[in-house]
Amino acid sequence: MAPTKQRHHTVVLVPATGFGHLNPALELARQLAHRAVEVTIIVFHEHLPVAQRRVLKSPGFDTARASIRLVPFPEPLRGDNPSQPIAALTQVIREEFKLDLDQAAVPAENGKVTKPSLLISDCFVKCQDTADELHIPRVVFWTAATLSESIFASVPLLISTGHIPVHTSPHKDEIVSVLPGMPVPLATTRLPLCFYGVDHDFSPFAIACFENSSRAQGFLANTVEEIEAEVVAVQRSQLQRYFPVGPLIPPEVLExxxxxxxxxxxxxxxxxxxxxxxxxxxxxxxxxxxxxxxxxxxxxxxxxxxxxxxxxxxxxxxxxxxxxxxxxxxxxxxxxxxxxxxxxxxxxxxxxxxxxxxxxxxxxxxxxxxxxxxxxxxxxxxxxxxxxxxxxxxxxxxxxxxxxxxxxxxxxxxxxxxxxxxxxxxxxxxxxxxxxxAAMEPGGSSYESMNEFVRTFCPM
CATH class of the missing domain: 3.40.50.2000 (Glycogen Phosphorylase B;)
Structure with a gap:
């Protein structure tokens, strides 16, 4: 599928630090570019060479390359960094698009938008304030399984019921019954390892990220609806505009x-x-x-x-x-x-x-x-x-x-x-x-979910 020539929307995409977050973001950008959306990716500078190599040399990016721009960011957007430099991120976007504080997303004479019309950011990059300050909608990008997303979003509940932290929980031998949509019975001792709380308590950061994400206008999920049907159905019922668009796996550099x-x-x-x-x-x-x-x-x-x-x-x-x-x-x-x-x-x-x-x-x-x-x-x-x-x-x-x-x-x-x-x-x-x-082919669930996402946030 070749991208059309006329493009009316520019999306800013902000992955978190780590190749597990960067790689699906690159594939998301590629698929958006094939749907006539221009994408500016804010890339942590240490990952920039890898991102450039994939975008510039991988044959899978041949028809999307002109529509993807990589912008280095000097500070790490780490998922576990409590002093995340969101103000600096806002400034990078302003400088890149030459935006004044109150500049609106007004189309230029050639039909192209002079300001980004959408901010897509990894769930672990708490940048809702950036989107609010730029007066553009934000969509959260979840790069892992929807099963994990559902559990991460339920951390306050699991703390209140005593299931987290796991290593001190009085319910270690019990099945967690308070979570809807679980595909198989889930014992307390099988909750995500990052919530065991032995060396590091990940719970406060997870809570902060999902509280920040609750103000977003949509969710992109790197999963396939058919392989996580139960929990995807629950997330769709609880979240505004939920789009399973996986698997987002970028093409390798052929040589x-x-x-x-x-x-x-x-x-x-x-x-x-x-x-x-x-x-x-x-x-x-x-x-x-x-x-x-x-x-x-x-x-x-x-x-x-x-x-x-x-x-x-x-x-x-x-x-x-x-x-x-x-x-x-x-x-x-x-x-x-x-x-x-x-x-x-x-x-x-x-x-x-x-x-x-x-x-x-x-x-x-x-x-x-x-x-x-x-x-x-x-x-x-x-x-x-x-x-x-x-x-x-x-x-x-x-x-x-x-x-x-x-x-x-x-x-x-x-x-x-x-x-x-x-x-x-x-x-x-x-x-x-x-x-x-089958989900990735035209008519398949992920393919059509991506189309629906573009129609919703980047209409022609």
Missing amino acids: DAVDHPVIHWLDGKPPLSVLYIAFGTESILPLHQFEKLVAGLESSKRAFVWSMRKVVPEAEDEFYDSVKRRLAGQGLVVDWAPQRAILDHPSIGGFFTHCGWNSTLEALCAGVPTLCWAFGAEQNMNSLLMTHKWGIGVEVGHGPDCDVNERGIAAAIEGLLAGEEGAAMRKRAMEMKGVVA
């Missing part, structure tokens, strides 16, 4: 994927014989847990590709080099790998994941079953969906300090790649792939 040595290595492996392992960009594991993981992988004797980041903060480079040498005859350990291309490769039989939402969506899009070990944030909600709702995953661990062992990890790998349960999960994963693919 990174096709010419990567990992792809050539996979070409020589039998179908469904290789385990892909990746734990995201920010996961942290205790050393003893990491060592169990390595031992279990080694005991499985199964081929693998491991995109290994430094998940053990205290470990030196030599430690990671020794792990690479130890596993060299069994599989590949690399610093970075083109994840989407790997998951789509016919030799991949499973994905060992930290259950970040972007990785979860990529597994669904590829039809690949999963081994799930959630480490933090809301990742255990995604693990719950994969293991108990969709039936495409097996839980290996829950939290960084859970009880795992070498034998259990090896058995889980073997079961996924060679067992009957793994075959059944693979079949269900392929069925889910079809559901997600």
